Amino acid sequence: MKIIGLIDCNSFYASCERVFRPDLINRPIAVLSNNDGCVVAMSSELKQLGVRRGAPYYSVRDQLDRYQAAVFSSNYTLYQDLSDRVMEIIRSFGDPIEVYSIDEAFLYTSGDEESLLLLGKQIRDSVIQQTGIPVSVGFARTKTLAKIANRYAKRHSGVFYLQESGELQMLRNTNLLDVWGIGTRKARFLFTKGVMTAFDLMQCEDRWIRKYLSLVTLKTVWELRGDQAIERELFRPKRKGVLSSLGFSEEITDVYSLEVALASYAAIAVRKLQEQGSEAMSLTVFLQTHRYKHSYYGNSIDVRLSRATAYLPDIIGPAVQGLHAIFLEGLSYTKVGIYLHGIDEADQFQMDLFDQNREKKRRAARAVYEIQQQYGRGSITCRNSLPQESWRMKRHMLSSKYTTSWKELPPVS
């Protein structure tokens, strides 16, 4: 019998911060989004105290102080590095895995209850021992059921196998909002129709689901019934688009500063493009004033490039032109970004007789990429994409680069 396991790191970002700070064991921890905007991760202590994920930081600041919570800015370099180690350990058990996000992976396996529970426990023990990150493991017949099994495991002993005979009972006790693929919008609609639990949803007729919801939701329903409907993706497909954007720490009014910020985000996006060996055929530039202000202005523009490219100067030029087309004088902007797309098309590019520099540019792009690989991302870039104080992120509570920088290794006492 094929079984799917879901391994999920508990409170991942908070656990990463705790790995190098044993003094934080049992203490509530909050991790903030970019620009220290809102709370994106919490340790279990804080979840129990009722702090909501996604809450704006300013609105829960007093509460966090009262609980004496340790608060951190996001340190993605650290989280990604620990994630890579965790995934490597899970992979070493030999079953095929699908890394689904920075903190979870599906495992394709088989076996009876005893052997599954043993496997789960071994994975859990190895990961905590070798990285310090606690994980939970849930097994079931489909991905959607494995998600539910994992939720149960988190609240109990850390490993759980949801057997077919126990599925109905489990689904009766599962709220719609805790079903993978059902968000607030769909849940609200279903509640009005008297569908309250995962069990109710499973009972709905296929035709009705298809008519009022979507094919995606229908697949969810099939999965709840035990039919594997969500595909295995053992090889991560190439990204179809690459987005790079950040809010500013101060409002910006002049177009020149926006250009500089945009150029620097373009550099980040191009890097991601090169990492997967792609080129982009078109891009979208967008900018916004303060999102929650009355006089909000936000706009975007699509720009078709003359040819597929991963050469930064060829992207910055058209992007800046696009920026000028949507820029309005006299407003205070808080955000600008760039989205590179048309990536599929790049693979089938044809020799362009009018662009004799093409190969030269490709080699230049490749060289820049390699220098950055070896000496760091800041080592070489375009003149007009250097960071400036005015729009650099707010990260007042950043932890150290414990694992990726020799200078910041934790001391041993």
Next chain:
DNA sequence: TCTGGGGTCCTAGGACCC
């Protein structure tokens, strides 16, 4: 006295996830 219908491609926007 009366303007089809089906296919395809593209795009914008919605919903969801982490």
Next chain:
DNA sequence: TCTGGGGTCCTAGGACCC
């Protein structure tokens, strides 16, 4: 003073063609 960022997939509707 304070409200992430980066993805995926699907759908509806318009344009166009025959």
